[in-house]
Amino acid sequence: MDLKLQDKVAVVTGARTGIGFSICEELAMNGVHLVMVSRQEADLKQAARTLADKYGVSTLPVAGDVTDIALPARVVREAEKVFHGIDLLVNNAGRAHAGTLLTTSEEDWQSMTETKLSAMRRFCKAVIPGMQQRNWGRIVNISSIGGIYPNPQLTVSHALSAAINNLTRSLALSVAPEGILVNAIGVGAVATDNWAQNMLPNVRKRRPELADKTDEEVMALLGKEKTPVGRFGLPEDIAAIAAFLLSDRNQFVTGQTIEASGGADRFM
Numbered sequence: 001m002d003l004k005l006q007d008k009v010a011v012v013t014g015a016r017t018g019i020g021f022s023i024c025e026e027l028a029m030n031g032v033h034l035v036m037v038s039r040q041e042a043d044l045k046q047a048a049r050t051l052a053d054k055y056g057v058s059t060l061p062v063a064g065d066v067t068d069i070a071l072p073a074r075v076v077r078e079a080e081k082v083f084h085g086i087d088l089l090v091n092n093a094g095r096a097h098a099g100t101l102l103t104t105s106e107e108d109w110q111s112m113t114e115t116k117l118s119a120m121r122r123f124c125k126a127v128i129p130g131m132q133q134r135n136w137g138r139i140v141n142i143s144s145i146g147g148i149y150p151n152p153q154l155t156v157s158h159a160l161s162a163a164i165n166n167l168t169r170s171l172a173l174s175v176a177p178e179g180i181l182v183n184a185i186g187v188g189a190v191a192t193d194n195w196a197q198n199m200l201p202n203v204r205k206r207r208p209e210l211a212d213k214t215d216e217e218v219m220a221l222l223g224k225e226k227t228p229v230g231r232f233g234l235p236e237d238i239a240a241i242a243a244f245l246l247s248d249r250n251q252f253v254t255g256q257t258i259e260a261s262g263g264a265d266r267f268m
């Protein structure tokens with residue numbers, strides 16, 4: 001299917017690795033020029049060079065922390081110096097946080113809220129005026145399956161995911177008449193650094209019988225045990241869905257949270 005994305009311009013946050021990088025790659029394959037945002041500048045520049053060399057698209061790395069309230073305006077300014085404007089936005093930066101309501105600190109609650117929800121709101125506010133001028137835009141917010149099926153072991157992540165799903169729908173309803181479609185993806189367990197660093201230690205603590213298994217073996221086992229399709233997700237699984245939602249072939253889906261979890265509603 002031709003997604004009709006040639007020469008569109010996308011801003012992707014959390015673009016250096018994992019799901020964000022994979023979405024960038026899928027978009028680059030479809031001729032999309034990329035504004036890639038993450039904190040670690042040297043590695044981000046390398047990731048941007050890799051995609052430009054491989055797919056012949058223009059890539060602009062912008063190093064920054066999405067919790068910096070000045071970042072969205074800087075990203076728009078830098079993008080507009082190089083490109084015609086921003087057509088697509090993917091709010092992806094973030095991580096999981098394992099913990100119940102009682103074990104989540106004030107500091108973790110604040111920093112997770114800033115990173116996931118407040119940053120998403122600010123990036124949407126920064127790019128939508130340009131989309132309104134062109135009467136066309138697509139936004140994808142990366143959420144988690146826990147926004148629909150909360151797991152008490154991931155209270156803050158899942159409460160924020162529910163808020164993201166709600167924000168996505170309300171924003172979608174307000175901008176739909178202006179040609180802007182906004183959707184979320186409720187991501188299940190996807191094998192990334194984030195999962196290995198923030199989730200596996202918790203699984204290992206709760207399941208001492210897995211102590212002699214490698215990270216890969218534990219993920220393979222959890223994929224079989226907990227997921228109807230029998231495996232963990234891959235970043236590419238999410239990227240394929242994002243690319244369709246962001247494309248001009250999507251004319252009629254908006255305000256939705258697409259469940260992308262291999263049929264599972266929890267993983268630990």
Ligand SMILES: NC(=O)c1ccc[n+]([C@@H]2O[C@H](COP(=O)([O-])OP(=O)(O)OC[C@H]3O[C@@H](n4cnc5c(N)ncnc54)[C@H](OP(=O)(O)O)[C@@H]3O)[C@@H](O)[C@H]2O)c1
Binds near residue numbers: 037040067092192
């Ligand atoms: N993997 C899963 O199973 C899963 C499940 C549900 C939801 N999700 C969500 O999917 C998104 C991507 O996660 P992932 O699994 O692909 O993780 P990942 O591989 O750790 O990627 C996260 C990316 O976000 C960037 N990032 C993190 N904090 C940032 C900040 N404050 N400002 C700017 N960039 C930041 C990181 O780069 P720098 O270090 O360079 O900043 C990195 O490139 C997250 O929002 C996560 O909550 C993932």
